[in-house]
Amino acid sequence: MTALKNKRQKREEYRAAIQQDDGATELPRKKFYRQRAHANPFSDHQLIYPPSPDHMDWSSLYPDYVVPEEDAPAEDQDASAKEDETYLADKLPRRLTQDIEVADIGCGFGGLLIALAPVMPQTLILGLEIRVSVTQYVQDRIKVLRQQNAASPLPQKPYSNIACLRANTMKFLPNFFSKAQLSKIFICFPDPHFKVRKHKQRIVSATLNSEYAYVLRPGGVVYTITDVPDLHEWMVGHFEKHLSFERLTTEEEDSDPCVAIMRTETEEGKKVERHSGAKYVACFRRKQELPYEGDVGDVKMLQ
Amino acid sequence: MALPYSVLKVCGDIVFAARGGDIYSFTTGLEYISAWRYPAKQANAPSGPSSEPAAASPAPAAAAAPASPASECPPAKRRRVEPEDESASAAQTAEPETTEAKNKKPQQQQKKKTGHQKHSVELPIIQGLYTTTDDRYVVAITGSDKTIWVFEHDGAGNLKQLSQRMMSKRPCSLAITPDNKTILSADKFGDVFALPLIYSEQQQQQQPKETEASSAASTPVSTPSTPQSFKPQANELTIHTKRNLKALANQKLGLKHAGSAKTVDPVFEHTLLLGHVSMLTAIAVASKGDARYYIITADRDEHIRVSRGMPQAHVIEGFCLGHDEFVSRLCIPASRPEVLISGGGDDELFVWDWAAGKLLAKTNLLSHVQKLLPAINKIAVIRILACRPRQEDGNGPTWVFAVCERIPALFAYGLLQDGTLQHCQTIPTPGNPLDVEFLESTSQLLLAMDPDVASSGEGSVASSSLRVLSWEPATAGWQLVDNESSRIKGLPAADDGDAVVLSAEDVQRALYTTESLRKTNSEPAE
Numbered sequence: 001m002t003a004l005k006n007k008r009q010k011r012e013e014y015r016a017a018i019q020q021d022d023g024a025t026e027l028p029r030k031k032f033y034r035q036r037a038h039a040n041p042f043s044d045h046q047l048i049y050p051p052s053p054d055h056m057d058w059s060s061l062y063p064d065y066v067v068p069e070e071d072a073p074a075e076d077q078d079a080s081a082k083e084d085e086t087y088l089a090d091k092l093p094r095r096l097t098q099d100i101e102v103a104d105i106g107c108g109f110g111g112l113l114i115a116l117a118p119v120m121p122q123t124l125i126l127g128l129e130i131r132v133s134v135t136q137y138v139q140d141r142i143k144v145l146r147q148q149n150a151a152s153p154l155p156q157k158p159y160s161n162i163a164c165l166r167a168n169t170m171k172f173l174p175n176f177f178s179k180a181q182l183s184k185i186f187i188c189f190p191d192p193h194f195k196v197r198k199h200k201q202r203i204v205s206a207t208l209n210s211e212y213a214y215v216l217r218p219g220g221v222v223y224t225i226t227d228v229p230d231l232h233e234w235m236v237g238h239f240e241k242h243l244s245f246e247r248l249t250t251e252e253e254d255s256d257p258c259v260a261i262m263r264t265e266t267e268e269g270k271k272v273e274r275h276s277g278a279k280y281v282a283c284f285r286r287k288q289e290l291p292y293e294g295d296v297g298d299v300k301m302l303q
Numbered sequence: 304m305a306l307p308y309s310v311l312k313v314c315g316d317i318v319f320a321a322r323g324g325d326i327y328s329f330t331t332g333l334e335y336i337s338a339w340r341y342p343a344k345q346a347n348a349p350s351g352p353s354s355e356p357a358a359a360s361p362a363p364a365a366a367a368a369p370a371s372p373a374s375e376c377p378p379a380k381r382r383r384v385e386p387e388d389e390s391a392s393a394a395q396t397a398e399p400e401t402t403e404a405k406n407k408k409p410q411q412q413q414k415k416k417t418g419h420q421k422h423s424v425e426l427p428i429i430q431g432l433y434t435t436t437d438d439r440y441v442v443a444i445t446g447s448d449k450t451i452w453v454f455e456h457d458g459a460g461n462l463k464q465l466s467q468r469m470m471s472k473r474p475c476s477l478a479i480t481p482d483n484k485t486i487l488s489a490d491k492f493g494d495v496f497a498l499p500l501i502y503s504e505q506q507q508q509q510q511p512k513e514t515e516a517s518s519a520a521s522t523p524v525s526t527p528s529t530p531q532s533f534k535p536q537a538n539e540l541t542i543h544t545k546r547n548l549k550a551l552a553n554q555k556l557g558l559k560h561a562g563s564a565k566t567v568d569p570v571f572e573h574t575l576l577l578g579h580v581s582m583l584t585a586i587a588v589a590s591k592g593d594a595r596y597y598i599i600t601a602d603r604d605e606h607i608r609v610s611r612g613m614p615q616a617h618v619i620e621g622f623c624l625g626h627d628e629f630v631s632r633l634c635i636p637a638s639r640p641e642v643l644i645s646g647g648g649d650d651e652l653f654v655w656d657w658a659a660g661k662l663l664a665k666t667n668l669l670s671h672v673q674k675l676l677p678a679i680n681k682i683a684v685i686r687i688l689a690c691r692p693r694q695e696d697g698n699g700p701t702w703v704f705a706v707c708e709r710i711p712a713l714f715a716y717g718l719l720q721d722g723t724l725q726h727c728q729t730i731p732t733p734g735n736p737l738d739v740e741f742l743e744s745t746s747q748l749l750l751a752m753d754p755d756v757a758s759s760g761e762g763s764v765a766s767s768s769l770r771v772l773s774w775e776p777a778t779a780g781w782q783l784v785d786n787e788s789s790r791i792k793g794l795p796a797a798d799d800g801d802a803v804v805l806s807a808e809d810v811q812r813a814l815y816t817t818e819s820l821r822k823t824n825s826e827p828a829e
Contacts, residue, residue, distance in 0.1 A: 041580060044822050051605065052624035170580040171604050174622050194537050200492070206617075207494065207578030210610070214619040228541045243617055277540035289618065292595055292611055 018140050027144050030109060033137035038191055039130040041170040041201055049167060053178045057093035058100070061163035062124060064156070065096045100124040103177070103215075104186040105169050106203060108267055110138035112188055114145065115265035117162045119257060121154070123183075127164040128176075138164035170203065173211050180217040184258065187235075189268035192228040204235045206242065213244035216286040221248065225262050225281045227272045232280035239284040248283040259283065306805065307768030308751040309814055311740040312432035314441065317460045318742070318749060320769060321429035324445060327794075328460035331742050333769060335793040336460035341427050341445070426805065428813050431476060435483040440465075440500060442477060442486060449473045451488060453500060466502050468571050478588045480613065481596050487576065489583035489600055496573045497613060576616035579606065584647070584820065585633040588612070590640060591658055599643065599657060601630035603820050607645055609657055621660035625653060629820040636689030638701045642722055646684030648821045652705060654722045663722030671729050672710055682707040683817040689718065690741035692774065702727075704748070706736045708817045713739060713750065713772070715781060728780045730772065737814060748772040748781065753814055766791055 014032045039045075050056040059066045102120065104112050107127025116125055129135045142159055149158040167176065190203040199205075204224070212222055222245070224235045239245045253259050263269055263279055272279055310321040317336070318329040324341030427445040434441050434456070441454040441462060449470045454462040472490040479486055479500065486498045537551050581602040589609075590596040596612040597620060607623035607630055610616050628648030635643055635657075643657035650669035655662055672679050686706035691699055701718040712731045716724040734754035742749055754767040771789040775782045783789075805813070 051627060052622075174606065174608075175624065179619075179621060192537070192541070205578075206575060208580070210577060210617045210619050213617070228537065243615075271543075272540075275540060275543060290615060292615060292618070 015136070015140075025144060025148050028137055028140040030137060033109075033133045035131045035133040039168075041130065041168055045130075045168060047166065047168055047172070049172045049175045051175065053174075053176060053181075054092055056176060058096050058163075059094050061126075061165065062096055062160065064160040065098060065124065067095050067097055069094075096124070098124060099181055100126045100177070101182055102126070102184040102186070103128060103169075103182055104188070105173075106130070106187065106190055107138060107164060108189070109134060110141055110164060111265050111267040111270070112186060112262060113138065113162045113164065114141070114159070115261045116258070117159050119261065121156050121158070121161060123161060125162045126176075127162070128167045128169050129164060130166065130168050132166060135164055135166040170208060173215060177215040179214055180220075182215050183217060183220045185212055185216060185220070185222045186258075186262060187222065187224045188262055188266045189226055189272075190224075190231070192226065192231045194228075194230075199234075202231070202234065204238050206238055209238055209242040209245065213242070213286055218286055218288045220286045221256075221258075222284045222286070223258060223262055223281075224283070225266070225269070225279055227268075227277045227279055229278070229280060232282065236282050239282070243290070244287055245284040246287055248285055253281060253283050256283070305764040306426075306428075306810060306813065307734075307737065307753045307764050309737045309753075310429050310432050311738045311749055311751050312434055312441070313740045313742055313749065314434045314438045314456060315458070316744055317456075317458075318740070319432055319441060319462075320751060321432055321443065322765065322768075324427040324429060326429065326432070326441075326443065326454075326462060328462070329769075329791065330460070331744055331747075332788060333771070333791045335791065335795070337462070339454065339462045339464065426809070426813065430474075433477050433479055435479055435500070436481070437483055440483070442479065442500070444474045444477060444488075446473060451477070451486065451498065453486075453502070468498065468502070468573075470496070470573075475583050476586045478586045478598070480588060481590060485613065487586055487588070487598060488573075489586035491582050492578075493581050493583055493602065494578040495576045495583070495586060495598065495600060495616070497576050497616075498571070498573050502571055576613065577608075577610050577619075579604070579608065581606070582820070584629065584631045587633040587635055587643075589635050589643065589657060592640060597657070599633055599635075601633050601645065601647075603629040603822075605630060605647075607633070607643070607655070607657075609660065620658075623653075623655045623657060623660050623662070625662050625665075629822070631817050631820060632684050632687045634687035634689050634703070636691075636701050636703070636718060638689070638691040638698075639718060642718070644687050644689065644703060644718075644724075646687055646705060648681065648683055648818075650682065652684070652687070652703075652716075652724060654718075654724060656722070664724060666716070666724040666726070668705060668707070668714060671714055671726055672707060672712070675712055675729060675731065676710065679710065681818075681821070682710065683821070684708075685817050686736070686738055688739050688741060690743075692741075692746040693743070704739055706739055708815055709735050711735050711752075711755075713748075713781070730781050730783075732770070732783070734768070735815075742771075746774065747784070753810075766794070 011032045014029075018028060101123050102116065102125040104125065104127040107113055107129050110127055113125055113127045127138055129138065142162055142164060145159040146157065152158055187203055191201070193199060193201050216222070222239065226232050226235070236247070240247055248256075259281055263281065264273075269279065306323045308320040308322045308327075312319045316331055318331060318333070320327050320329065326339045328336040328338070330336060427447050429443050430446040431444045432441060433443070438458065439456055441456050443452045443454070444450070445452070449472065451468045451470060451474060453465045455465050456462060470488060470490060472492040472494070474488045474490050476489045477486055484500055486500055488496045488498060490496070537547070539548065539551070542548060542551060577598070577600070579600065579602045581604040583600055583602050585601040587599045588596055589599055598610045598612055598616060599607060600610070601607045605624070605626040605628065607626070609620045609622065611618045611620060623643065623645070626645070626647060626649055630645050630647040632646050633643060634645070641656060641658065642663070643655040645653045645655065646668070651665045651667050653662060654664040654666075668684070669679070669682050672682055684705055685708045686704075688704045689701055691701045693699070703716040703718050703724055705714045705716070707714075711734060712729050713736055714726070715728040715730060717727050719725055732750060732752055734752040736750055736752045738751040740749045748771070750770045750772060752768055752770065754764060769791055771784045772781045773784050774780075
């Protein structure tokens with residue numbers, strides 16, 4: 001018991017110190033952020049999420065990309081003229097100069113985010129992770145990386161384009177992203193949920209793929225990688241069966257720099273490497289939206 | 304206590320009212336026509352599980368209920384028992400609670416186990432009644448046994464049971480596609496399945512029973528390859544810890560126990576259309592007036608999703624986002640098909656342009672509840688009804704009526720052209736309303752409620768639970784009709800009495816289920 005207590009105490013002290021030390025230049029240490037590898041996506045948790053993408057305040061996550069105050073559209077005035085009782089008058093948070101375009105679902109300790117940041121310096125990348133401590137680690141890590149590079153001469157400071165957020169994407173993806181907002185989604189080494197009973201908890205499923213198709217723009221790509229052959233088959237099966245996706249050819253995969261980064265830079269990818277395990281990659285392109293033709297026979301007016 | 308009528312459906316000139324597991328039909332003048340009764344014994348239930356022996360020891364609470372139809376229905380699902388029951392059962396099995404801290408842990412584990420193993424017997428209660436647009440078929444869902452019933456309606460109020468299908472998860476709400484051929488069932492697990500409306504059980508019996516034994520997840524869409532036999536998906540390369548490796552070794556040893564999947568999938572035709580990772584609470588079908596239709600689904604996690612109709616139900620058109628609490632009801636007025644009205648655990652009713660995913664208006668309902676009952680601080684909307692009474696000059700206003708759980712009143716609104724809801728009247732009722740329907744032919748409202756019999760002292764629960772409201776031009780408001788014409792007539796004596804006797808608690812639990820959807824913030828942070 002005492003050992004456990006000491007561990008927790010040390011952890012809290014360490015994290016409190018990191019929080020206070022704004023000028024920290026030393027990267028956070030993973031051992032103070034470990035957390036059980038699984039989280040139940042069906043439970044309510046104590047999540048913070050916006051009611052809709054318009055209500056999401058990104059300013060603290062991407063401070064370098066916030067629309068300056070004076071440029072903000074002056075829509076507040078006519079909104080406040082309306083009556084008190086509508087959400088139409090809700091004050092929306094300040095917007096970013098550009099939308100987030102890349103999401104790493106289940107970003108873990110953030111290896112991919114940090115590797116992608118310099119490759120796509122113009123693009124906003126968001127990591128989503130359900131575990132509290134792990135999210136905290138990535139946030140602290142990004143904070144330190146930004147500080148280390150604060151003196152950079154580049155117009156966009158390194159690592160100012162990445163951020164991490166705690167979220168349950170299985171439930172709340174559409175609360176964060178609007179239709180066709182994203183160009184890339186990464187699903188790297190997801191929880192395999194080996195038991196048949198737990199398959200519903202897998203991050204790829206026929207019904208969830210519809211949500212990925214919703215937030216991706218046509219031509220956008222879902223990247224998946226796993227070291228579990230059965231999960232690979234499961235993901236390939238479900239995406240290929242989904243009418244909104246088509247699989248990338250091996251050549252296309254190989255020529256995509258993101259695939260190489262995903263193979264080598266994710267924390268889990270490195271671990272698999274150490275154990276000399278196999279890695280299975282599959283990427284899927286969001287197809288153009290099918291036209292919705294009224295081929296439903298003779299339809300009377302409803303009700 | 305007896306059960307009141309709890310679900311209503313008006314079908315032309317016929318009123319269907321469900322009470323417990325039975326469906327009664329009446330004329331619009333509330334004259335009794337006929338009744339369909341929930342089968343007392345289900346020897347040949349289609350999907351097996353009900354033939355399980357009912358030997359499971361009933362929960363203490365259920366045992367208190369006397370021999371009633373409750374004891375004859377199929378065993379209910381396993382559910383976590385409530386804390387009081389839990390401690391009671393723990394007291395039976397283990398020593399008293401005053402044990403030392405050392406003993407506490409194993410005892411708690413034991414408690415958990417007993418909590419899951421217990422079967423409580425539940426009365427099948429009709430949760431929803433639906434009709435096809437041509438009024439030829441009536442569809443019902445019973446909650447506790449997860450069954451969808453289809454009836455043929457002869458147009459005169461008589462129902463003929465065509466089929467009963469037990470779903471693998473409890474259906475929460477149904478919709479019928481505009482072509483009247485398909486039932487869309489939204490379930491507690493978050494999935495929407497399409498089932499053909501007409502289905503013959505002979506066909507199903509011809510199908511080999513072996514398919515039942517196949518994997519639990521073998522819905523047509525959800526599993527690309529149905530695993531026929533169990534095979535561990537992990538291997539020595541994908542897991543690393545000592546413990547996991549040991550577990551894998553054990554799994555490999557125990558291969559012969561494979562195939563004993565507990566949940567049995569329905570054998571009838573059903574297709575997974577779409578799904579949320581959240582309990583679904585309502586489903587509706589909407590159309591902009593052309594041949595296309597859209598499926599609108601609402602869940603406990605505040606979402607309202609608009610998907611295309613079949614066969615493109617995998618395409619999400621948009622979301623109507625803005626609720627802060629669960630959504631429990633959706634309503635698309637027939638006179639304003641471009642508008643969606645939603646309500647749930649929020650203080651307000653929301654009005655949407657569903658095709659654009661745009662909020663048109665929000666109106667505070669709680670404030671009107673508080674004018675009646677100042678102590679109330681949260682509400683759960685259980686019913687939204689929109690109707691347009693016929694007028695000589697054609698287009699009258701669209702009325703919207705809202706019912707909140709355990710609030711003895713009906714809230715009447717007018718739906719304006721821009722989508723705002725204007726509060727017109729709060730109509731107090733002599734009991735908690737459970738459902739409300741509009742009688743087109745007489746331009747009256749029919750109300751099903753849980754009457755406060757104990758205090759009023761008049762009549763039985765059954766006879767006083769259906770009431771009629773009509774528009775009074777003199778007061779320019781809706782009023783309860785209180786004369787002979789507004790009472791149920793001709794109900795057989797056996798039905799009139801309060802035959803189904805349940806404990807007051809069970810009645811409460813059966814009738815008031817919506818508020819429990821609210822999330823509690825008791826969960827500790829990790």
